[in-house]
Amino acid sequence: MAPVSTCFTDLAAFTGGTANLSDNDHAPERVNGSLVSAITCRLLRQPVLLGPDFLPAESERGADRVVILGYEVWQNRYGDDPDVIGRMLRVNEEPSTIVGVMPKGMQCPSNADTWRPLQPTDDLDQRDRRCISSTSGSTAIGCSRRGCSS
Numbered sequence: 001m002a003p004v005s006t007c008f009t010d011l012a013a014f015t016g017g018t019a020n021l022s023d024n025d026h027a028p029e030r031v032n033g034s035l036v037s038a039i040t041c042r043l044l045r046q047p048v049l050l051g052p053d054f055l056p057a058e059s060e061r062g063a064d065r066v067v068i069l070g071y072e073v074w075q076n077r078y079g080d081d082p083d084v085i086g087r088m089l090r091v092n093e094e095p096s097t098i099v100g101v102m103p104k105g106m107q108c109p110s111n112a113d114t115w116r117p118l119q120p121t122d123d124l125d126q127r128d129r130r131c132i133s134s135t136s137g138s139t140a141i142g143c144s145r146r147g148c149s150s
Helices: 072-077
Strands: 008-023 030-034 066-069 086-089 094-101 115-119 138-144
Touching: 008 115, 030 072, 066 072
Parallel strands: 030 115, 066 094
Antiparallel strands: 008 030, 008 086, 008 138, 066 115, 086 094
């Protein structure tokens, strides 16, 4: 059996929760939100409907905050406006640039209505908080390499 670390071509992590959305033009709204590795859409083979997928640099510590909206949030909050790309939105009080919109029906993972890239934080730097597990609410997914089995 090959070591686990060589059996994956890609690994991604995600965690779900809620996201409080607010801006100057709409009433505040609480939706389901996911923090995801920048490669999650590529790994799931899920293209973004409008705008680009997350860039790797958007998962770096200190990167500008960005968000991809779910189709229903885009439809209900912004009336299907394609010019929503580039607008500012506060997500949990953090100014974030809208960089994309997911296709209708896409809510993976965690029944998400918004997606933001996972970024390193001081909290994650603590050795006892680096675990991705079901008890922390985070999950890892991966694509297995051909020829690997467990």
